[in-house]
Amino acid sequence: VYRGSVKDFPGFDANQDAEALYNAMKGFGSDKEAILDLITSRSNKQRVEICQAYKSLYGKETAETPANLKYELTGKFERLIVSLMRPPAYSDAKEIKDAIAGIGTDEKCLIEILASRTNQEIHDLVAAYKDAYERDLEADIVGDTSGHFKKMLVVLLQGTREEDDVVSEDLVEQDARDLLEAGEMKWGTDEAQFIYILGRRSKQHLRLVFDEYLKISGKPIERSIRGELSGDFEKLMLAVVKCIRSTAEYFAERLHKAMKGLGTRDNTLIRIMVSRSEIDMLDIREVFRTKYEKSLYNMIKEDTSGEYKKALLKLCGGDDDAAGEFFPEAAQVAYRMWELSAVAKVELQGTVHPVGNFNDDGDAQVLRKAMKGLGTDEGAVIDVLTQRSNAQRQQIIKAYKAHYGRDLMADLKSELSGSLAKLILGLMLTPAQYDAKQLRKAVEGAGTDESILIEIMTTRNNQEIKAINEAYQQAYHKRLEDDLSSDTSGHFKRILVSLALGNRDEGPANLTQAQEDAKKLADVSSNDSSDSLETRFLSILCTRSYPHLRRVFQEFIKMTNHDVEHAIKKRMSGDVRDAFVAIVRSVKNKPAFFADKLYKSMKGAGTDERTLTRIMISRSEIDLLNIRGEFIDLFDRSLHHTIEKDTSGDYRKALLALCGGED
Numbered sequence: 001v002y003r004g005s006v007k008d009f010p011g012f013d014a015n016q017d018a019e020a021l022y023n024a025m026k027g028f029g030s031d032k033e034a035i036l037d038l039i040t041s042r043s044n045k046q047r048v049e050i051c052q053a054y055k056s057l058y059g060k061e062t063a064e065t066p067a068n069l070k071y072e073l074t075g076k077f078e079r080l081i082v083s084l085m086r087p088p089a090y091s092d093a094k095e096i097k098d099a100i101a102g103i104g105t106d107e108k109c110l111i112e113i114l115a116s117r118t119n120q121e122i123h124d125l126v127a128a129y130k131d132a133y134e135r136d137l138e139a140d141i142v143g144d145t146s147g148h149f150k151k152m153l154v155v156l157l158q159g160t161r162e163e164d165d166v167v168s169e170d171l172v173e174q175d176a177r178d179l180l181e182a183g184e185m186k187w188g189t190d191e192a193q194f195i196y197i198l199g200r201r202s203k204q205h206l207r208l209v210f211d212e213y214l215k216i217s218g219k220p221i222e223r224s225i226r227g228e229l230s231g232d233f234e235k236l237m238l239a240v241v242k243c244i245r246s247t248a249e250y251f252a253e254r255l256h257k258a259m260k261g262l263g264t265r266d267n268t269l270i271r272i273m274v275s276r277s278e279i280d281m282l283d284i285r286e287v288f289r290t291k292y293e294k295s296l297y298n299m300i301k302e303d304t305s306g307e308y309k310k311a312l313l314k315l316c317g318g319d320d321d322a323a324g325e326f327f328p329e330a331a332q333v334a335y336r337m338w339e340l341s342a343v344a345k346v347e348l349q350g351t352v353h354p355v356g357n358f359n360d361d362g363d364a365q366v367l368r369k370a371m372k373g374l375g376t377d378e379g380a381v382i383d384v385l386t387q388r389s390n391a392q393r394q395q396i397i398k399a400y401k402a403h404y405g406r407d408l409m410a411d412l413k414s415e416l417s418g419s420l421a422k423l424i425l426g427l428m429l430t431p432a433q434y435d436a437k438q439l440r441k442a443v444e445g446a447g448t449d450e451s452i453l454i455e456i457m458t459t460r461n462n463q464e465i466k467a468i469n470e471a472y473q474q475a476y477h478k479r480l481e482d483d484l485s486s487d488t489s490g491h492f493k494r495i496l497v498s499l500a501l502g503n504r505d506e507g508p509a510n511l512t513q514a515q516e517d518a519k520k521l522a523d524v525s526s527n528d529s530s531d532s533l534e535t536r537f538l539s540i541l542c543t544r545s546y547p548h549l550r551r552v553f554q555e556f557i558k559m560t561n562h563d564v565e566h567a568i569k570k571r572m573s574g575d576v577r578d579a580f581v582a583i584v585r586s587v588k589n590k591p592a593f594f595a596d597k598l599y600k601s602m603k604g605a606g607t608d609e610r611t612l613t614r615i616m617i618s619r620s621e622i623d624l625l626n627i628r629g630e631f632i633d634l635f636d637r638s639l640h641h642t643i644e645k646d647t648s649g650d651y652r653k654a655l656l657a658l659c660g661g662e663d
Contacts, residue, residue, distance in 0.1 A: 005281035005317030008043045014053035017042065021050065022058060032077070032307045039084055040314035044278055047085050076266045077308040083274045089124035092117070093132050095271055096125070100144040107149075107232045109271070110141070112254060114156040115239035116247055122159030148191045149233040155199035156240075162202040172205065176212035183228040184217060191229070198240050206244045214344055223629055246333070248283035249291070251276055255284070256292055259303040269304075273315045285320055290333065295320040334563035335554060341588050342509075342550045348591075350621035351628075351660035354389040360399035363388070367396070368404055368411075376415040378650040385427055386657035390621060393428055419609050419651040426617040432467035435460065436475055438614055439468070443487040450492070450575045452614070453484070455597065457499040458582040459590060465502030491534040492575040498542040505544055509551040517544065518555035525560065525567045534576055537568070541583045549587045591626035592634065594619055598627070599635050602646040612647075612655070620658045628659070638662055 017038060024034040039047060054060075083091055092113050099106035117125065129137040138157050145153060175197050182193035201209070213221045225237050242250040251272055258265040258272070276284055288296040297319035300312050363384050370380035385393060400408040409428055416424055426434050435456050442452040460468065472480040484496045517540050524536040540552065553564045560567065568580045585593040594615055601611040619627055631639040640662040643655050 003280045003282040004276075004278035005285075005315060006040070006043055006277040009041055009046055012042065012046050012049075014046070014049040015057065017046075017050045018053040018057050021054060033310075035081065036077075036307055036311050036314070039081055040311050044084070044088060048087055051085060075308075076270065077306070077311065079266075080270045080274065080308060080311055083270055087128070088275060088278075089121070089128035090132060091271075091274060092121070092125045093129040093137075096129065096137065096141075097133060100140055105144050107145075107235070108268070110145075110153065111232070111236045111239045112268075112271070114153055115236060116243045116250060119159040119161055119163065122157060126157065126159070145232075147233065148195065148229075149231065149236060151191075152195050152199060152233065152236055152240075155195055161200060162205070164202060165204045167202075167205050167208055172208045172212050175201065175205075175209045176216060179209070179213060179221065179224075180217050183224050189228045191233070194225075194229070194237060198237060198244075203244050210241070210245070211340070211343070214340065218344065218347055219629070220633070222633060226632065246287065248280050249287045249333070251280075251284045252288040252291055252296075255288065255296060256299070259299050264303050269300075269312070273312055277315045277317075281315070281317060285316065285318070287333065289320040331557055331561045331563065334566075335557045337588065338550055338554045338557070342547070342554070346591075346626065348623040349625040350619070351624040352386070352389060352620040352658060354392055355387055358388070358392055358395075360392070360395040361403060363392075363396045364400040364403050364408070367400065367408065368406075371411050371415045378416065378420065379653070381412070381416070381424065382420075382650060382654045382657060385424055386654055390427070390430060394430065397428065419613065419647075420649070420654060422609075423613050423617065423651060423654050426613060427620075430467075430471065431618060431621075432464070432471040433475065434617060435464070435468045436471040436480070439472065439480065440476055440483070443483050448487050450488070450578070453488070453496060454575070454579045454582050455611075455614075457496055458579060459586045459593065462502040462504055462506065465500065469500065469502065488575075490576075491538065492579060494534075495538055495542060495576065495579045498538060503543070505548065507545050507548070509545070509548040511551060514548060514551035515555050517548075517552045518559055521552070521556055521564065521567075522559040525562075525571060533571060537580055541580055546587050553584070553587070589630065591623050592630040594623075594627045595630040595634055595639070598631065598639065599642070602642055607646050609647075609651075612643075616655055616658050624659070628661075 020038055021035065024031040024038075042050065083094075086094065095109055096113060099109040113125075114122070126137050129135065129140075138154060141153050141157065142150060178193050179197060182190035197209070198206070210221050213224075217224065222238060222241055225234060225241065229237055239250065242253070254268060255272055258268040273281075285296050288299075292299070297313060297316050300316055301309065304312055366380055366384055370377035384396075388396065397408045400406060400411075409425065412424055412428065413421065429437065438452055439456055442449040456468075457465075469480050472478070472483075476483075481497055481500045484500060485493055488496060520536055521540060524533050541549065544552065556562075556564045556567075565581055565584050568577055568584065572580065582593070585596075597611060598615055601608040601615075615627075616624070628639045631637075631642075635642075640656060640659050643652065643659060647655060
């Protein structure tokens, strides 16, 4: 099936088009609109024929040496149109020539092209480079790069990746083990193994190797590459892995990056829109729409202007927000996510551990000294309290009372202030007391903070919920369930009250039951009686075990071709929608759910310190290390670095101590 967005123009006549171009360019100023319409509605093969016809009719070039077109147009628009006139292999050759000519090398461009092209495309590129520049591409790249980065580029330039789909299970296991032993298990890294396996094996084979790697190491291969390799070599290997998993997803990410934030990376945008327009633009659009919840078309529209914008939109070929539909490609991506979520043996790890040879009285003395007299030594307080486990902090409170007859909490409260005080005092409460306090704050007074209720109630396990209920009763002499009931209403109230029971099943998945559950959800999602929609979702999402729900959500995709999250967003709204989405994301990957909340708390203007503080405290001994890993996978920057940039003073110092380590 052809998945490009640009097709052959029916009833094509090269001479007629050449004439039309000639007329659009003669006289003063050029008719850009006419040039744009004509060129973006012809396929590459047809554009090449137009160039030849132009040459024979007018004895001069259009875009072979695009003197004429180049002369007539300017800037980004010119670059785009001129790119479209070249055959794909010559386009790639020109991009690479530009990337290595002059001072400095554009490694990102080299990586993008060499990591994503098929064997045939690589062979065509090498030949085109030789033809256009009378130079040897491999020699030029070798002269311009170094180290393992150079070696891997040379391997990719051979265009000898295996292409058979026959996969040997033994070899899959062997390769996964070899990669693990070349990196994680070894002091120092054996880069040659990575180069050999990732550079030579077929895509089909490597996808299975990556799944096997996740099973035996408990982490995705990308995370190991980030940990083991560095610099351009690391970026190249990550790009190779992404293209093997899904080339469409790789390009969707590159396009999103080229346009998000301030300024647009036009060279990247042009290169991808031109090079993929006749290969997989439709797949890229689908993945883009699923991943970023907006269409590629809309993003280009908001991010560019003038003729340049019109031409890019023609290459994009359509707006996927219009239909609001979910696509087969996207359904497959979602299904694989649930599959991986089901097999990954993730070992949860916090960043704060009990300290060895702990001396509660010694710590109490350090704290007293830090707070006594004029001024407070915040650094000393931070050093002690962020480096002890919660159980050890509870002992320090007792030792402080026994030694000085004083209340440590009261002293900390009077000596510290602002965000630092909230963070340190939060660390001194037991996890259940801390959650109870956050919930209490969310319901008391005017207005309710639903997002906090959702975050805590949907992510805590039975044991944690039971402990929160006890702590709440003890601190506020009220039942949590009663406060939740009197402060919320409708289906949202019923979800919270159900979660507050702490009665979720804890067993493994039951396949027959999972198929029944999925069918119940699917029936009610398509049927428009909204009466039982929320009730049905509540009865399954709030009561079944996590492993079981993973199966349910896989079956749901098989039945509907939609991810359950998509169905929830389409049919529900407000707090009910947010609560169900939080449950789904928590089941899929809880550390990623928190990583996303942390990122949102710091992105854009101003920092949501309440959320930042709450998550850093409550996850520090549970899964903050996993959250750090997900954060870097999702946002391409470390949590440590983001906190460092976004906060300041002692508050920052304490957060970084909890975060532990830069990734």
